[in-house]
Amino acid sequence: MDIRQTAEQIAEAVGSENIAAATHCVTRLRFALNDESKVDKEKLENIDAVKGSFSTNGQFQVVIGQGTVDKVYNELVDVTGIGTSTKEDIKNAAEKKLNPLQKAVKTLADIFIPILPAIVTAGLLMGINNILTGPGIFYDGKSFVDVNTAWKDFADMINVIANTAFAFLPALIGWSAVKKFGGNPLLGIVLGLMLVHPSLLNAWDYGKALEAGKVPHWNLFGLEIQKVGYQGQVLPVLLASYVLAKMEVFLKKKIPDAFQLLIVAPVALLVTGFLSFIVIGPITFGIANWLTDGLVGIFDHFAAVGGLIYGGVYALLVVTGMHHTFLAVDLQLIGSKGGTFLWPMLALSNIAQGSAALAMMFLSKDEKVKGLSFTSAISAYLGITEPALFGVNLRFRFPFICAIIGSAIAGVFITVNKVMASSIGVGGIPGFLSIFPDKWGPFFIGMAIAIVVPFVLTYLFGRVKKVN
Incomplete structure (x- = not known):
């Protein structure tokens, strides 16, 4: 493959003057284009090095392949004179062309994609645990660890490792969401951990406690607030992360640099924490359960x-x-x-x-x-x-x-x-x-x-x- 020639052919098919910015990932060239309709897709698909192309989230992507894409990109930068760009540059350039719905979808994608490796890894490890502890897979009516008891603690340790990402899911989402919304991601982690603090009633036991009338409360000057955690919940931490990030950005603009360390983070986290337990958490928890029950009901009946x-x-x-x-x-x-x-x-x-x-x-x-x-x-x-x-x-x-x-x-x-x-x-x-x-x-x-x-x-x- 002539790398230089390949870059020239791609530039010609896409249009050098049509490229607002370009970068690459492990396998693909990623373009933010001024007008995707100007791309000569037939000419592009006929280039030997090109394995396909598609447009998503305002980005036009050309599949090249691992080990080659970085070389083609370097030549493309030289051929077109566009200069190098980061993935964030491409995302920001592409986002300008998106409608409100596309922007909302992209926001969720930008929040959840970074934590996907942890979630998928946890899922695979839980799969291994399921194989070891599931009855009837290797023996009739019994699991592998029931018969081979020496493996029981091994399976239990796998389960702890696998469940960590799900048990502290709000912390993962908090980190990614606050970062996306422009705040300090470390505060997002603290916010997420706060929502699953051990002193709070486990969200999975909330239903039983509510039925028994034994839900613990805080008494804030006559206002009773339920001491409930949000393990496995998505909406509460998403909205709380947005509030935290925007409050942090607002305070940074209003407070002098000399006092920011003492005021910004403590005030933002304290106010968001109170709002989370008093307003955000209960409302979003109810909405999430309502939506979940509705979806489950549809699939149960139809x-x-x-x-x-x-x-x-x-x-x-x-x-x-x-x-x-x-x-x-x-x-x-x-x-x-x-x-x-x-x-x-x-x-x-x-x-x-x-x-x-x-x-x-x-x-x-x-x-x-x-x-x-x-x-x-x-x-x-x-x-x-x-x-x-x-x-x-x-x-x-x-x-x-x-x-x-x-x-x-x-x-x-x-x-x-x-x-x-x-x-x-x-x-x-x-x-x-x-x-x-x-x-x-x-x-x-x-x-x-x-x-x-x-x-x-x-x-x-x-x-x-x-x-x-």
Whole structure:
């Protein structure tokens, strides 16, 4: 590959004068463009080094590949004279073109994506714990640790490590949210930990205490405030983080530098803390539970319809970038109900897109498309669907539709069979580790549907259409 020539070809296809800013990640060039309609996508897709392109959250991204993208980027900077940019520069430039809904979705994505590695890691470790402690996996009616008692403490230690991210989830969200809203992320951590302080009633025991009339209270000059924690809750810490960050920014503008260390953080945290326990927490806790109960009720009474819609629509959410908003819903379901019925459909949707892309490897006679189809299918099977979605399936359209059909059918099957995940994990074939072991059977059947149906439909339609 001629790196210099590749950079020149990309600059020509995108338009040097059309580039407001550019950077790169591990595999992709990321552009903030003045006008995406000016991109010559056909010319771009025909460049040997380009494995696909797509637009999301106001950014135009070109898939190059690990180990090569940084070299192409350096040459691109030299060829166009645009200068280097950071990811924040690109995000800020791209955000100006977004409408209010897109900005809201992007805000949630910017908050939850940074904490995703901790959540996914915790999910995988919980999956290992589920295998060791789940009855009936290795022995009839008994778990592995029941029979092999020497492993019991080993499993218990894994459980402690895995549960930490979920037990202190508000601290993770507080750190990321306060940082996003312009405040000190360390104060966000303190805020999140404050909401799950050991002296507060555990949120998971709140229902029992309320029923028994034994909810502890603070008495603030005649005003009774419930001493309740917000373990596993998302909305309370999100709103509290916004208040904390904005209050901190306001105080920094009003207070002289010499006094900021003594006044800004203590006042901002104290006021936000009182507001959190008196107003923000109770209101958002009630809203979150109302929304959760409503969603659970819909899937309880109309499971097939819910599975059909969410299983089919999820890939469209990925295309628009709105799928990140449902991470908050999954976390809320896990915190409130002990598991999520949405995330298993995510895993099957990823597999379905991979299967459709794999079928294109057998259909296409273009060696570049063959190679991209195979590598993107493997990536989708391991939970990363963007290469399959934007590099193959949306490019030919019918594989994308076939994948949606397969995902919707699989979604109906696993939803009707009450498949749930105890945590968020890797959204592909390894996703079974996050599923409750007693539901592995229907989940594996759903997985088989997500593999076979999109592949067969894509292949048959492609043969009729005579794809080259």
